Amino acid sequence: MLVCRKWDVSIASAVCGRSFFERRLTMGIILQGSRLCVQTGCLCDKANKIILQKEEKYMNDTIEIRWHGRGGQGAKTAALLLADVAFKTGKYVQGFPEYGPERMGAPITAYNRVSESPITIHSNIYDPDFVAVVDDSLLEAIDVTHGLKTQGAIVVNTQRSKEEIVAKLHGYEGKVVTLDARKISVEALGRYYPNSPMLAAMVAVSGVMEKETFLKEMKASFEHKFAKKPEVIEGNMKALELTFAAIEGEI
Amino acid sequence: MAIRERLSGNEAVSYAIKQINPDVMPAFPITPSTEIPQYVANYIANGEIDTEFIHVESEHSSMSAALGASAAGARTLTATSSCGLALMWEELYVAASDRLPIVLALVNRALTGPININADHSDSMGARDSGWIQIYAESNQEAYDNFLQAFPIAEHKDVRLPVMICQDGFITSHGVENILLEEDDKVKAFVGEYEPEHYLLNAKETMAVGPYAVTNYYMETKRAQRQAMINAKKVIMEMAEKFEAMTGRKYGFFESYRMEDAEYAIVIIGSAAGTCKAAIEKIRETTGKKVGMVKIRVFRPFPEEELAEALKDMKAIAVLDRAEMFSATSGPLGAEVRAALYSAKSQAELVNYFYGLGGRDITVEDFKEVYEKLETIAQTHRITDMYSYIGLRSAEEE
Numbered sequence: 001m002l003v004c005r006k007w008d009v010s011i012a013s014a015v016c017g018r019s020f021f022e023r024r025l026t027m028g029i030i031l032q033g034s035r036l037c038v039q040t041g042c043l044c045d046k047a048n049k050i051i052l053q054k055e056e057k058y059m060n061d062t063i064e065i066r067w068h069g070r071g072g073q074g075a076k077t078a079a080l081l082l083a084d085v086a087f088k089t090g091k092y093v094q095g096f097p098e099y100g101p102e103r104m105g106a107p108i109t110a111y112n113r114v115s116e117s118p119i120t121i122h123s124n125i126y127d128p129d130f131v132a133v134v135d136d137s138l139l140e141a142i143d144v145t146h147g148l149k150t151q152g153a154i155v156v157n158t159q160r161s162k163e164e165i166v167a168k169l170h171g172y173e174g175k176v177v178t179l180d181a182r183k184i185s186v187e188a189l190g191r192y193y194p195n196s197p198m199l200a201a202m203v204a205v206s207g208v209m210e211k212e213t214f215l216k217e218m219k220a221s222f223e224h225k226f227a228k229k230p231e232v233i234e235g236n237m238k239a240l241e242l243t244f245a246a247i248e249g250e251i
Numbered sequence: 252m253a254i255r256e257r258l259s260g261n262e263a264v265s266y267a268i269k270q271i272n273p274d275v276m277p278a279f280p281i282t283p284s285t286e287i288p289q290y291v292a293n294y295i296a297n298g299e300i301d302t303e304f305i306h307v308e309s310e311h312s313s314m315s316a317a318l319g320a321s322a323a324g325a326r327t328l329t330a331t332s333s334c335g336l337a338l339m340w341e342e343l344y345v346a347a348s349d350r351l352p353i354v355l356a357l358v359n360r361a362l363t364g365p366i367n368i369n370a371d372h373s374d375s376m377g378a379r380d381s382g383w384i385q386i387y388a389e390s391n392q393e394a395y396d397n398f399l400q401a402f403p404i405a406e407h408k409d410v411r412l413p414v415m416i417c418q419d420g421f422i423t424s425h426g427v428e429n430i431l432l433e434e435d436d437k438v439k440a441f442v443g444e445y446e447p448e449h450y451l452l453n454a455k456e457t458m459a460v461g462p463y464a465v466t467n468y469y470m471e472t473k474r475a476q477r478q479a480m481i482n483a484k485k486v487i488m489e490m491a492e493k494f495e496a497m498t499g500r501k502y503g504f505f506e507s508y509r510m511e512d513a514e515y516a517i518v519i520i521g522s523a524a525g526t527c528k529a530a531i532e533k534i535r536e537t538t539g540k541k542v543g544m545v546k547i548r549v550f551r552p553f554p555e556e557e558l559a560e561a562l563k564d565m566k567a568i569a570v571l572d573r574a575e576m577f578s579a580t581s582g583p584l585g586a587e588v589r590a591a592l593y594s595a596k597s598q599a600e601l602v603n604y605f606y607g608l609g610g611r612d613i614t615v616e617d618f619k620e621v622y623e624k625l626e627t628i629a630q631t632h633r634i635t636d637m638y639s640y641i642g643l644r645s646a647e648e649e
Contacts, residue, residue, distance in 0.1 A: 123523075
């Protein structure tokens with residue numbers, strides 16, 4: 001997937017001189033490989049060249065993810081796992097927590113940056129591309145969509161209906177994905193660990209890597225992590241796959 | 252070939268410790284540096300290194316034990332943060348004046364009042380006059396690289412001073428980033444064996460360490476300490492060159508970023524320098540304005556002449572301090588940079604900002620505003636706020 005920015009669009013359409021070009025591009029996402037010429041049938045060579053140069057730039061763009069959870073639920077761990085698996089696919093990554101008071105149950109925030117090029121920024125993330133909410137009781141406490149880009153998405157772990165959740169998102173106009181991580185976790189692992197389902201959901205929604213690559217890397221990482229408890233590997237893998245199946249229709 | 256990895260800053264420093272396998276590590280836990288003794292204790296328990304870990308009841312004791320171990324001739328280190336460093340106060344001075352090459356992994360955290368666990372430089376800046384060499388890191392990579400260079404600098408016969416390797420609490424200590432690690436054999440060859448010239452456990456040469464010095468001797472010991480700091484400048488550069496030959500990564504007293512043609516410069520220490528770099532790239536790309544940055548790596552000894560040379564022709568400079576010193580004027584870095592420029596007879600306008608105290612975040616946008624302010628100052632030659640703050644809430648906002 002290729003995420004476009006508005007200013008790239010204007011350059012491309014100026015060169016190409018066709019207005020519907022812009023409409024296509026401002027949709028934000030085009031499939032890599034199919035390229036614009038296939039989609040719009042209007043791409044001249046000069047524009048193509050610029051698009052190719054810009055494509056490199058898009059690919060260099062950093063994907064920013066913000067995680068909201070409560071202390072002890074593993075939002076930080078999920079962010080670190082995402083960094084881990086993205087690292088293994090050759091990316092530059094950051095995964096870092098923001099701590100308030102150190103206690104169980106207090107709201108905590110964790111962040112990810114994933115990029116094709118080295119990342120030097122060391123600030124928190126205020127305009128994320130994607131947001132993950134590990135505990136839906138946070139929706140009452142904080143505005144989890146604050147700064148979230150409308151062309152991005154939010155994933156909420158909840159047992160409530162999507163309508164109920166959307167109503168609490170302060171009018172957020174982007175994509176909202178709900179996931180019952182409890183149900184998936186209990187079915188796959190017999191216990192409630194929201195981490196694995198939320199991680200899989202964020203990978204699926206953000207498109208930070210292909211599903212197959214993700215599953216392959218996670219399998220290797222579980223085999224390493226649970227070398228002495230091989231019985232839990234299958235359950236964890238099942239949690240990931242159930243998550244992909246559960247949200248497939250939503251992304 | 253370097254090893255591609257992703258580690259937190261604490262993991263990176265712990266990994267460096269494992270590769271060095273020092274003799275003695277006394278330590279007492281304190282957030283956010285606690286993970287370092289934890290990881291090292293794991294390495295020891297797993298038989299990966301044979302460092303003697305000493306469990307102590309406070310930081311006063313950990314630095315005291317480090318003094319004893321180092322004086323005995325052991326390669327010694329410890330780790331701490333914030334109030335832990337404050338509790339070592341007395342021993343910090345003893346380590347430096349007894350010329351004991353102890354290495355301290357400092358994970359910078361605000362000093363208490365109010366209690367706060369997040370990053371600022373008030374702990375290490377408070378210890379800046381204790382006689383320790385201080386080296387700061389922007390990233391996990393730099394924390395690791397600096398740590399590998401610490402013992403060779405500390406133990407060099409022309410230096411023999413303790414070294415503090417500083418990184419920003421949580422921001423790098425708990426943040427996972429990509430990192431390149433060097434192979435064990437290369438690290439071992441680079442750091443080398445510690446062969447102290449004089450040490451307490453040498454039966455052939457009896458000696459006293461840390462005796463009383465009457466007025467007739469005290470001042471000469473201080474002059475000798477000063478000489479060691481002067482010598483350290485040369486040794487730090489030698490080690491940086493040796494390190495570059497091994498890794499390809501270049502280090503100096505400071506990093507000059509986009510300074511070749513810069514007219515406006517920010518001077519800064521630590522992790523926020525990376526955010527400043529991103530702001531510089533954005534500004535240059537969108538406006539073409541000639542903005543640059545100098546990131547201080549070595550704060551003690553202070554590279555006065557070199558820094559003045561790098562900055563003297565700027566139109567305007569902002570020095571950013573992540574610590575107060577309550578002089579009611581400059582912060583610690585602001586005062587040093589201003590003094591350096593005065594000696595160089597520079598006409599550059601200079602302002603001093605406080606930022607990031609107690610972990611207050613600083614963003615790309617914040618840096619852009621600072622550069623805009625510098626441009627205005629250069630045009631008007633009027634400075635309305637010599638000392639100001641970044642990200643401080645005003646009374647109206649409350």
